Amino acid sequence: MRNKFLLFCLAMLCTTALGAESLDRIEPPCWWVGMHTDLQLMLHGRDIHDAKVTTDASVKGISVTKVTSTDNPDYLFVDVRISDLAKPGVYAFNLITPDGRQFDFDYELLKRRKGSARRESFGPADAVYLLMPDRFANGDPKNNSSSATAEKADPKNLGGRHGGDIQGIIDHLDDIYKLGATTIWSTPLLLDNESSYSYHGYACADYYQIDPRYGSNELYRTFVEKAHNKGLKVIMDVVPNHCGTAHWWMKSLPSRTWINYPENLKRGGERLIRTNAAMTTHSDPHAAEVDKESCVKGWFDTTMPDMNLADPLVRQYLLQMTVWWVEWADLDGLRVDTFPYSDKQGIAAWTKGIREEYRNLNIVGEVWFGDVASCAYWEGARQKDGYNSNLPSVMDFPLTFATLSALTQEGTSWEPSMLRIYNSLALDRLYDDPSDILIFLGNHDTARLAHELGGDPEKIKMAYALLATMRGVPQLYYGDEYGLTSADGTVGHSQERVDMPWGKFTRSQIVLHRYVADLFTWRKTSEAVTKGGFLHFRPDSRNVYVYFRTGKKEAVMVILNGGKEDYKVDWNHFLEVTAKYPQKGKNIITGEKVRVDEAYSVAPGTAAILEFR
Numbered sequence: 001m002r003n004k005f006l007l008f009c010l011a012m013l014c015t016t017a018l019g020a021e022s023l024d025r026i027e028p029p030c031w032w033v034g035m036h037t038d039l040q041l042m043l044h045g046r047d048i049h050d051a052k053v054t055t056d057a058s059v060k061g062i063s064v065t066k067v068t069s070t071d072n073p074d075y076l077f078v079d080v081r082i083s084d085l086a087k088p089g090v091y092a093f094n095l096i097t098p099d100g101r102q103f104d105f106d107y108e109l110l111k112r113r114k115g116s117a118r119r120e121s122f123g124p125a126d127a128v129y130l131l132m133p134d135r136f137a138n139g140d141p142k143n144n145s146s147s148a149t150a151e152k153a154d155p156k157n158l159g160g161r162h163g164g165d166i167q168g169i170i171d172h173l174d175d176i177y178k179l180g181a182t183t184i185w186s187t188p189l190l191l192d193n194e195s196s197y198s199y200h201g202y203a204c205a206d207y208y209q210i211d212p213r214y215g216s217n218e219l220y221r222t223f224v225e226k227a228h229n230k231g232l233k234v235i236m237d238v239v240p241n242h243c244g245t246a247h248w249w250m251k252s253l254p255s256r257t258w259i260n261y262p263e264n265l266k267r268g269g270e271r272l273i274r275t276n277a278a279m280t281t282h283s284d285p286h287a288a289e290v291d292k293e294s295c296v297k298g299w300f301d302t303t304m305p306d307m308n309l310a311d312p313l314v315r316q317y318l319l320q321m322t323v324w325w326v327e328w329a330d331l332d333g334l335r336v337d338t339f340p341y342s343d344k345q346g347i348a349a350w351t352k353g354i355r356e357e358y359r360n361l362n363i364v365g366e367v368w369f370g371d372v373a374s375c376a377y378w379e380g381a382r383q384k385d386g387y388n389s390n391l392p393s394v395m396d397f398p399l400t401f402a403t404l405s406a407l408t409q410e411g412t413s414w415e416p417s418m419l420r421i422y423n424s425l426a427l428d429r430l431y432d433d434p435s436d437i438l439i440f441l442g443n444h445d446t447a448r449l450a451h452e453l454g455g456d457p458e459k460i461k462m463a464y465a466l467l468a469t470m471r472g473v474p475q476l477y478y479g480d481e482y483g484l485t486s487a488d489g490t491v492g493h494s495q496e497r498v499d500m501p502w503g504k505f506t507r508s509q510i511v512l513h514r515y516v517a518d519l520f521t522w523r524k525t526s527e528a529v530t531k532g533g534f535l536h537f538r539p540d541s542r543n544v545y546v547y548f549r550t551g552k553k554e555a556v557m558v559i560l561n562g563g564k565e566d567y568k569v570d571w572n573h574f575l576e577v578t579a580k581y582p583q584k585g586k587n588i589i590t591g592e593k594v595r596v597d598e599a600y601s602v603a604p605g606t607a608a609i610l611e612f613r
Contacts (some may be wrong), residue, residue, distance in 0.1 A: 019104050021045070023095075025248075026325045027317070029208055030108045033061075033086045036117070036357045037323050040316050041078040041107070042254070050071040051097045058442070061086030063101035064093075068313070069324075070255035077313055082109065085596070093601025113330065121333045122233050122360035124435045124473055125530035127520050129181035131169065131478040132444055133189060133214055134199040135499050139167025146212040150195045153213075161199045166215035166223050172502075173230045179481060180520025184227060185235040185335055187444055189214050193246035196305050198546045200444070200493075202337060203303050207321045219328045233332035236325055236363075240318045240350055241338045242304040250305065258304040258314055260297035274298045275306070279340040279369065283377045283385065296343050309346030310538040319353040326358060336391075339365035340378060344387065351390040364393040364438045364473075368445075372427035374396045377575070380432025390481075395593070396437045396472060398424050403441065403466060404452050404543075406562060407459050416543035418562045422536060425471075435534075439472035442480055447491045450483040457508070461515055462560055465589070465607035468519045469549060469558045471534040481516040482509040514560050515589075519609075522588050526611070527551040535577060542567060544602075548577045557610040558601045568602045578612070585612035 025044040049069040053076070055062055066079040067169060076095070088111040095103040122128065138144070144153035144163040146233040154160035166189065176184060188201030191211045201211070210220045224234045243250075249258070256262060264272035275298035281287040282295075299306045309315050325331060334354070339347060351363060367378040373396055381388035402424040411417035442449045442461050453459040467474045479498060482505055486495035505513070523529055529550035536547035543563040549556040555577060561567045571578060578596050585594045588609045594600055602608045 021101055023103055023105055026105060026107065027208060028320050029540060030110055030112045030328075031082070031324075031527070032112045032327055033082060034084075034112050034117075035082070035323070035327075037320060037353060038316070039082060040082045040313075040320065041080060042317060043078060043103075043105075044074055044254075045076075045103060047073050047101075048076045048095065048097055048101075048103065051076055051095045051103075053078050053093060053095045055094070056092055059091065062091050062492070072252060072254055074252060075254045080107075080414060088605050112327065116327060116330075117358060118360060119330075119332070119358060121358075121361060122235065122473065124471075126182040126233065126390045126473060126475060127180055127468075127523060127604065128183045128185050128235065128438070128475040129176050129179065129478065130185045130187075130440075130443055130475055132164070132170060132187045132200070132497055133166065134162050134164040134201075135497050136478055137168025137172050137500060138163040138165060139169070139171045140165055140215070142441065143213055143215065143424075148212055149191070149193050149198075151193075155499075157394070159197050159199075161213060162499055163213075164499070165213065166210070166219050170223050170226055173227060173232060177230050177232060178521075179476070179517050180523060181476060182524070183233040183235060183332065184233070185237060185475070186236045188239060188337075189220060192244055194244055195246075197303075199265045200497075202239055203242070203246070203301075204239060205244050205246040206248060207243075207318075208324070217328075224329050224331065224569055228330070234329075235333040235335050236329070236331050237335045237337060238322055238325075239337040240307060240322070241342045242300040242306050245303045245305060247305075255311070255313065257308055257311045261299060264299055264305070269302060272299060272302060273343050274302070275300055275341055277341075279367070280374055282340055282344050283374065283387075283471040285385075290359075295341065300338060300341060306341075308343070309350060310343040311346075314347050315350055319350050322350075322354055322524045323357050326354075326361065333362045334364070336365045338390075339391070339394075340367055342388075348389050350503075355390055355392075362392055362436070364395060365389070365391045367394045368397055370398055370401050372424060372430055376427075376430035379437070382430075382432055392433070393436045393438055395474070396439045398427075399437075399439055399470070399472075400441060400446075403463060407453060407463060411543060413541040416539050416541060416562070418539040418543050418545035418560060420543055421466075421560075422538055425534075425536060428471075435471050437472040438475050439467060439470055440475040440477065441467055442474070442477045444477070444497060445493070448485045448496050449477070449480045451485045451491060451496070453487070455483070456487070456605075457512060460512065462605070462607040463561075464516050464519055465558065465609055466560060468523050469529050469547075469556060469609060472548075474520075474523075476516070476520075481513050483512050519589070526556060527555070528554045528556045528611075532556075537574070546574070548574075550577065550581075553581075554611065554613040557585075557608075557612070559608040559610070561602045561604050561606055561608075564604050566603055569600045570599075571596045571601070583612075585610050587611075 015555045024044040027042045068077040155162045191206040191209045192198040192201045193205035276294040281292040369375045379394040402420040406417045528549040533553040544567045545560045
């Protein structure tokens with residue numbers, strides 16, 4: 001017994017002689033002076049609870065204001081005050097546990113970019129290009145697999161990793177720009193270390209690390225810089241609602257309240273509690289509490305534990321993480337996955353925190369509803385129950401569904417199919433700012449546009465004519481500009497998230513791409529479309545939808561003929577618009593001249609875009 005005691009004393013003396021113990025993790029990994037967002041460090045190390053944390057008292061501008069321990073002794077949350085006196089540099093911190101162990105660590109504060117807080121974002125003048133990096137382009141075959149990740153590359157597996165990466169995106173920046181897009185939205189690039197089906201990236205394993213199969217944190221920042229040099233903006237896809245079961249903290253959660261239903265970890269497989277996806281319970285005045293709880297607290301999937309945004313520590317962690325990436329990578333906007341699945345007050349506070357740091361930053365929430373009222377509940381602050389999500393934009397699923405239905409399903413003489421688009425837009429009064437809503441024809445979670453429209457090239461062109469001229473911020477989905485579908489014609493995520501066949505496009509695919517590129521390149525030049533007003537005319541039994549985009553000196557008239565006969569324009573019907581603008585114009589698709597005092601017709605199943613300048 002005496003020998004054991006002597007060995008213990010010797011070990012303690014050696015520890016003191018060699019210096020302090022080290023921490024396993026410090027997050028965020030760095031910060032900046034002049035930030036509005038409070039800094040709360042999450043420290044991870046062995047038995048550091050109830051420790052005292054201090055900084056050098058002689059150093060001005062930085063101090064520890066609060067230290068919070070949780071029920072997990074290996075975590076500590078440290079609130080750090082950074083005053084106006086703080087300068088960029090490395091600051092020393094000292095941590096001493098109640099039993100006398102010492103952990104010293106350095107923390108770096110960086111200088112912000114000039115004008116960072118007032119950075120401009122994306123909006124109605126932009127066109128967003130959505131891509132899935134694993135399926136877009138493989139710029140560096142050497143990183144297809146990684147020794148640090150579980151799943152290896154398997155291009156023949158529809159649900160496996162195929163090798164696309166950040167370098168592949170960089171290599172095709174010119175292609176994106178030439179398409180007429182101005183902004184890139186990539187599905188998540190952060191580490192997803194699930195053993196299978198990890199390519200989509202929505203099961204994060206480390207919020208501060210780019211997946212090595214895509215590249216590195218530095219390469220991501222290089223990508224953003226190169227995109228900016230091309231005149232392209234970059235949106236990051238963030239997922240505050242859930243992480244992945246392979247996240248490093250899942251082996252030892254920071255606290256019992258860090259995730260919802262932690263008991264799911266012991267249930268396994270399909271027995272765990274998943275969300276009921278009943279997102280309307282947030283705004284339903286009659287909803288039962290059990291239904292609300294199931295939506296908010298249930299796990300999104302068996303591999304996607306639900307984050308508890310009602311917990312202030314969780315919310316601050318996710319806020320800082322998001323702000324860190326905006327600041328570090330110089331981002332231009334955010335898209336938020338599964339927004340209404342979270343605690344509604346918690347996610348609203350998270351959004352508010354981001355907007356307080358970056359007042360101009362656009363944030364688009366995924367709110368997957370088929371009706372406008374449910375969608376609009378999550379945008380702006382005009383809700384009857386007083387709720388304010390602080391979201392400036394949402395994804396316009398109702399318009400997507402209405403457009404696809406109008407182009408594929410028969411109507412009646414009383415309710416023509418084109419009326420579905422008109423009726424969806426007639427509810428724009430429910431939005432604070434409908435011009436900022438993200439509009440789209442498809443994305444990574446929906447069927448391919450060409451599949452939805454039966455491969456009909458004219459219907460696809462009609463859909464793109466609407467997307468390029470409609471109010472809102474248009475979003476294109478990679479490959480749809482070529483009319484890509486799954487190899488076997490079936491639907492489903494794995495089948496339709498196809499690899500972009502660079503250099504192997506057919507003639508008909510190239511023709512469609514040219515049409516889309518011409519359309520969106522022209523869109524950049526149209527003040528009426530990118531900044532103007534919107535006025536539409538109710539479709540009658542002929543099933544033709546006509547709307548105008550109006551600017552100070554120009555107007556754009558869009559005619560979507562969903563009928564079965566030629567549509568002969570009755571110019572007198574549109575005098576309230578046309579009388580205010582030049583009487584001569586042109587069809588921007590065909591180049592033909594147009595006069596409002598001459599006959600003009602549009603063939604059935606086609607679109608016309610007439611510009612009057």
